[in-house]
Amino acid sequence: MARTTGSDGEKTEAAIREAALELIARLGFEAMSMRQLAGQVGVQPAALYRYFPTKEELLYALMCEHMENLIASWGEVRPATGSEKERPAGRLAAFVENHIRFHLSRRNATHVSNLELRSLSEERLRHILGMRSQYEGELRRILADGQSDGVFRIDDVALTAMAIIQMITGVIVWFRPELRLSEDEVAANYHTMTMRLVGAET
Amino acid sequence: MARTTGSDGEKTEAAIREAALELIARLGFEAMSMRQLAGQVGVQPAALYRYFPTKEELLYALMCEHMENLIASWGEVRPATGSEKERPAGRLAAFVENHIRFHLSRRNATHVSNLELRSLSEERLRHILGMRSQYEGELRRILADGQSDGVFRIDDVALTAMAIIQMITGVIVWFRPELRLSEDEVAANYHTMTMRLVGAET
Structure with missing residues (x-):
């Protein structure tokens, strides 16, 4: 651009x-x-x-920036290799919390990225979906690691990753800052639900 | 109309x-x-x-029909009062399965209903959101019943209902009939994940 x-x-x-x-x-x-x-x-x-x-280049630039920022934000909070928190449960907790906070602080960009994919040309759509897949791959790896360590009970890693992504992205549909729960409480609640969903001890 | x-x-x-x-x-x-x-x-x-x-009346009619059909479909499969399946776990299983099958068989209507709310006038939007809330109220009641019976472990009924709705509606975003899993397998997988999410024995 x-x-x-x-x-x-x-x-x-x-x-x-x-x-x-x-x-x-x-x-x-x-x-x-x-x-x-x-x-x-x-x-x-x-x-x-x-x-x-063009108008489409603008849309594409907005969506690229959103995905690049999301991937970068995970890179920043991802627990260090070899640390206690790097184990699957710690990584999953960090992933869920970062995902919720990132999207709640970028509601407009999230809506645009989720609702306007149909207006991208095929090649650009493929690039955006490739970045999404890269990001979701991080979650799939966490789930697969927890499954092979025996700390998660997961029947289908890919399906569980989609279920978690959709559950935690959905927060922005209903969350309003003036509601009864704070962002911290919401993140903590979703962390507990995610841990139960993957059959981890909570 | x-x-x-x-x-x-x-x-x-x-x-x-x-x-x-x-x-x-x-x-x-x-x-x-x-x-x-x-x-x-x-x-x-x-x-x-x-x-x-008007074009907006058309959109409103489509959204009304979708929500009326969804509510009616749940009315048809809802386990009979007093039956074994009417207990919370049986009702939750029926709710999740019906929700997934209903939306997978009506992908276009689901996309329209989820993506185009912003084009409704305020009064019509309120009516559609009212029907949604009625439908989601069924799920909240199942969760609250399971919580008070001690068969579900739920911290926040309203939040859990939103999490489940978004997780199971999300199926239509990625499910394609030609993929490795059948509709039955997907529904069974999501049923298991939902039961774990609410802390029920599986």
Whole structure:
């Protein structure tokens, strides 16, 4: 994607991305126009196209950034090799907590990434799904390790990974900060449910 | 909604609904035009408006039908009062199996119902969410009964109900009939995971 140098260009691009996530999450990708987006950012429509030559490139850039950030966030909290927490139960706890916190702090980007895949061209869709698969592969490895260590009771690793991903991503559908439970309480509850789901002692 | 009498009118309306589900699931509600839909059904655009005066009324009708069918399907399989299967574990098994089979057999309607809520007006959205809440209330009651009978280990009934709903609805995101697992095997696997998640003996 085109990227102008210098801090003004970067600030404008960041402003475009943020406004686009908000508008797409609210209206849907098809319903949002580049003109509307330019108005929201406070620039001329032509300026948008310097950063994102097509509307689909904008969507793709947003989805790439979301997946790259998700994979990076897991890299940061992943328990160190050889540590006590690196055992399957500790890694699973870290994975669930990071996944929930990451998505709760990026609701718009999560909605866009989950709802707008159909608007990507085939090749770009494949790239996004490849990144997803890489990320979900981390979870599958945790589950398989716990299964072979005998600490998890799992009938089907791939199915269990999908079930957990969908369960923990679903938090953003209903969680509102003003509700009776805090983010910490929600994360703790989902951690307990996940451990039970994989048949680990809790 | 307008409903012409006689079987021709009913057949046309059914054809419109089916074509609309397919087009909306594929293109998105905002991207689909009534003209495109008329072309798909093989009628004049004006004919569509006899059945669905606005595009939003069409969407609302599709979502209402989906939720009414879901609630009715649960009514049909719900274990009889006083029967052995009416105990919480039997009811939960029936709920999970029905939910998965219902959604797998109605993928387009499920996608439309899950992805297009933002295009409903406030009052209609409230009505759809009310029906959802009624349906999810059935699951919450099963979980609460199992909790008070001491057969389920559940920390938070509402949270657990959301987790289960999202886990089992998520099946339609990845399940393809040509994959290695049959619908029966998938349903059985999700039943086992659900029972573990609620801490029931399996």
